[in-house]
Amino acid sequence: MIPHALPQRAHFGRASLAFLGGLALVATGGLAATAGPTYSNSSNNTSEKLRTAVSVDRVAAHLDALDTIALAHGGTRVSGTQGYNDSVDYVVGKLQAAGYKPVVQPFTFPFFQELSPSVLAQTSPEPQVYPAGSFATMTYSGAGDATGPIITVDTTGAVGSTGTSGCEAADFAGFTPGSIALMQRGSCSFAQKASNAEAAGATAAVIFNTGLPGSTGPIAGTLSAPGIGIPMLGASYEVGTGLMGDNVTGHVTTDTISENRETFNVLAETATGNADNVVMVGAHLDSVVAGPGINDNGTGSAAILAVAEAMRKVETVNKVRFAWWGAEEHGLLGAHHYVNDLAASGELARVGLYLNFDMIGSANFGRFVYDGDNSAFPVGPGAAAGPAGSGQIEQDFHNYFAAEGLPSGETAFSGRSDYGPFIARGIPAGGLFTGAEGIKTEEQANLFGGVAGQPYDSCYHAACDDTGNVSVESLDQMSDAIAHLTLTYAMNTSAVNGVGGNEKGNFKQGGPYEGNPLGGGTESGGGLHPEHDHDAELADH
Template sequence: MPRSFVRPRARIGRSALALAGSLALVASGSFAANAAPTFDNSTNNSSKKLRTAVTVEKVVGHLTALDAIAEANENTRASGTEGFSASVDYIVGKLTAAGYSPTVQSFLFPFFAELSPAVLEQSTPDDVSYGAEDVATMTFSGAGDVSGAIRTVDTTGTASAAGTSGCEATDFAGFTAGSIALVQRGGCTFAIKAANAEAAGATAVIIFNTGVGGNTAAVAGTLGAPDLVGIPVVGASFAAGNDLLGEGVTGRVAVDTISENRETYNVIAETGTGDPDNVVMVGAHLDSVLAGPGINDNGTGSAGILAVAEGMAKVRTANKVRFAWWGAEEEGLLGAEYYVADLVEKDELDRVGLYLNFDMIGSPNFGRFVYDGDNSAFPVGPDAAAGPEGSGQIEQDFHDYFASVGLASGETAFSGRSDYGPFIAEGVPAGGLFTGAEGIKTPEQAALFGGVAGAPYDACYHAACDDTNNLSIEALDQLSDAVAHLTLTYASSTFAVNGAGTPVKGKGKKDRFEGNPLGGGTESGGGLHPEHDHDHEVADR
C-alpha cells in the first residue's frame, strides 16, 4: 500500500443530516424518475430500463462509501495515499460482485505533498519573518530546516526579465558551501538553478521574482519531478529577495514536504459482449486532491459510471463497452495519459471508437453543461481544444437527450483539461458532461437550471468541504440518467459518431436540439485545474 502522510484533519466528522434529508426526498418520490423498481435482475437493454436501474440512491450509496474511505484516511483519496488505494479496492469489489473481471493497471507517478507552509526568515542584519505573500514552497522541493549565511548569486536584484542568475555552474564560483543560495528568476528552469546551487554546496535555495511585468509576488513554481533536488527550495517575492541581498545577511529556510515517486492505479472493466474493434469507453477520475475527500470532484463521475456498469452487467451489447476509473488525474491527467500511451504502443488505440468523460456531475449550484465538441460556442484557442471528427455528434446526442426529457442544457469549453484530453490528442472522438466547478453561475444560467446567480457552481471545489454535503441530488439524478442513456445508445451503435456498425433505425433529425440556449455556457470545462499549466511554472520566463 502506498505510504500515507500525517497532516491536520480539515474536518473531524461528517454531518449526515443534509444527505439523509436528500435521500428522504428520493424515498418519498420527489425524484419520481428513479423511484420505480430497480430492475437489478433485468438485462436493462433499453434506455428506460437502464435509467430505472441506475437509481440516484445507488449513486449516492457509492458516494457515501467513498466519503467514509476518505474520512478514515486523513480526509483524502488522492493518488498515492491509502485513501486512493481503498477507493480502488471498493470499485474493484463492486465490479466483481456485478460479474465483471476488472483489471488494475499500475503505474508510477511523481507524488508531492506540502505538510506545512514554507518558512523564510532573516536573522541579520534585521530580524524579519516573511509571510505567505512573500514565500512559497517549490513543488518537488526537498525537505529540511536550515539556517546560515545567505549568499547572493549573479544578481543585483534589479527588475529584469533577462537575467540568468544561477543558470550556469560558473555562477557559483567562490560560493561558500553550507550557505543558502539567493538567485533571481529568469533564463532557465527552476530545477537547473536549484541543482547548480546544490552541486555548489548550498543547503537551501531561494528563487525570487523578476519584478517585471507584474511578476512581483512569491514565485509559485515546480522543479518538475521528485529527486532532482534534495535540498529545500522556495520561491520568494521580488521585495523579499531584494531585502535579503547584500553582505552579512543570515537567515533560515524551512520546508516540510514529501517528494517521491509512488505507485497508483487505473481500474478497467468491460462488457463480455460487443465488437472489440469498436470499443465505447466511459471514464471518470477516481482520485481527489490532497486537500479533501473529492466527493463531487470526482466521486460523482466515478459513482455514476459504476452504477451504469452495474446496471449493464447483463446487457448484450453490439459494441464492447469499457469502463475506466483513472488515477492521478489531479496530478496532470497521468492515469489517462499512461493508458492511452500504452494502447498506442500496443497498436490498439484504433479499436476505441469513442470516449465519454464524466468529471463532476453533482455540483451543488449546478448547470447541465455538455462538452462543446464541435467548437461552436468556444472556438479553438488557448482554452479550447479542437474536437476530433465525431465529437460534435456526441455533443448533439447529449443535447438531444436532455431536450427529450424537457431539460435545458448548455455548453462547456472543450478544454482537454480532464481525462478526455489524451484521447482527443490522438484523434479519438470524445464528449461528456460537467456541472461546474469554481466558475460563477450567471443570472441566465440560474433562470434555466435554478440555483444561485453570482455564486460558484461548487464553492467546495478542491477543498476539504467537498464531502457528501456538497452535492445536488437533483443534478446527480438527471446526469446519471444521461450517462446511462448515452452509454447504452453507443453500446448499440456508434454509426452517427464514427461510421462504424449500422445506423439506428428510425433515428432522424426531427425534434433535434438546436443551438446553445446559454450563448456560451461555462469556460472552465472541468477537470484539471489551470494551476497545473500556469501558476506552477517549470521554466523562468
C-alpha cells in the first residue's frame, strides 16, 4: 500500500465537464489512425496491447477536460485555487472509475499571485514613471500603495557595491517611518532586507542591482515565503541610482496575494507487484497562474492517467505507483513533500526508480530523453548527476525510439522538474521532455521536424497554453513511449537496479542507440522556469 494513506479530502464541487468534441491539436506531421482503447476487454500485458489502449484520443480527452476546468476558473489551474482542486477531483474520479483507490495527500505551501502590474515612480524633484521591464515585483511581496520620501539605506550606489545595505537593523538608524527604503543588492537575503525595512517603518522598499556585468537589469527576486506586508520591488541598477539623492520622493504600488495555502498530490498504485521495488511514474498536475497549463503539464498528467486506466487489469511483477504532483510551478513542492515524507518514515528505500513526464506535447517539439549517464550534459551548474541506473533508463528510452524509427536527443537533469527530489536521494530516474522556451536548432529541425530558430513551445507559461498549443504527433509518440517503459519496468527493473526481474518484462527493441550523434539535445530539462533570483543573493549568483 502507499505509505501514510490519507482519507480522501472533502469534495471540492467539481464542475460538470463537457468534452470539447476533439482536441484542437497542432499537427506537425501525419498521424496514423489509432485503434480504440482495449482497456475494458484486455489485460494489456504486452507493450503492443498497452500502447493500443493508450490511444492519443484517450489522452486528448483528458486534456479537453483539464482545459474545460481552466476555462471555468479564470484560465488557470494553479495550485491553491479551485481550478487546481477541480483538476484533482477529475483525476481522482477517473482513477476510481478504473478501479484504483487513489490517495489525496494534502500539504501547505507558500502561494503568491500578482493580481495587477506594479507601479514605480519618482514624484519629485523630477517626476518619472518607470516602465515595465525596468523593475519587477518580488515574489511574496506584500500588497500596498505607498507615497513618500525615498531614503537610501547604507549604500553609495557605486558599481559593484556588494556590501550590507539593509542587512542590519543598525542600517536604518535615523530612518523616517513612512518612507520608502532604497537598498542595493548585497551580501544578505532579500527577505532579510525586507524584514529590516518593514521593522523600521518603511511603507515600501526597492532593491536595485549591483551594476556589475550581467547584474545591471531588474532583479526578479523572491522573499522565499509569505510574511512581508509591504510592497517589495527589484529594480535595475539604472533605476536604483536614479532614485538616489536628497529630497527625492516616490510612489510604489503592488497588488498581490501572498499567503500559505493547502494543495494536494494524488497517488494511486497497482493492486499487484513487489511493494519493496516500486516503479514510480509522475507528472505535475498544476499550471502557472498565467494560463491553463495544457502542454505544461496537462500532457504529462493526461498521458500517465491514460496509462494507469489501461493497466488496471495488468498483473505486475513490481508495484507501479502513479503520482500527480501539486505546486511544481512553485518549486517542485509536491514532490519534495512526498519524498521527504517517505524518507522520514523509512519508506523511500522501497522506491526502485522514478519516471518523470513534464511537457510531452510541445507544438515545435523535440524528442528528448533525460541524460541519465551525463554523457551529453556533464555534471555542473546546469546538470545534476544521474544516480546509478539512470543511464539504463535513458538507454531503454533511446532503444524504444530507435525500434520505432524515431531519432531521439537528450536533455539535462537541470533541476527544473519533479525528478529533482528523487535524484537528490540517489533514486534512478529518467523520462521524456519535448521542450519549453528553448530554441530549436537546425539539427533538431532535421531530426524531429518543425521550425528551426523558434521556441519548442511559444506559449510556455502563457495564457495561450491551451488545447491549441499541443502537437498530436508528439503526444501520440510520447504516450506510447511512456506506456512501453512503464510496462517494461512493471515487469522487470533488474537492468536498472538489479532487482524486480521477470522474463516476460523483457520487451527487447532495437539498439543500442547511443543518443543523438547530430547534437539534438537541450539543456532546459523540464517545465519549471528559473525565473526568480532566490534569497541567497550574490552567494548563489
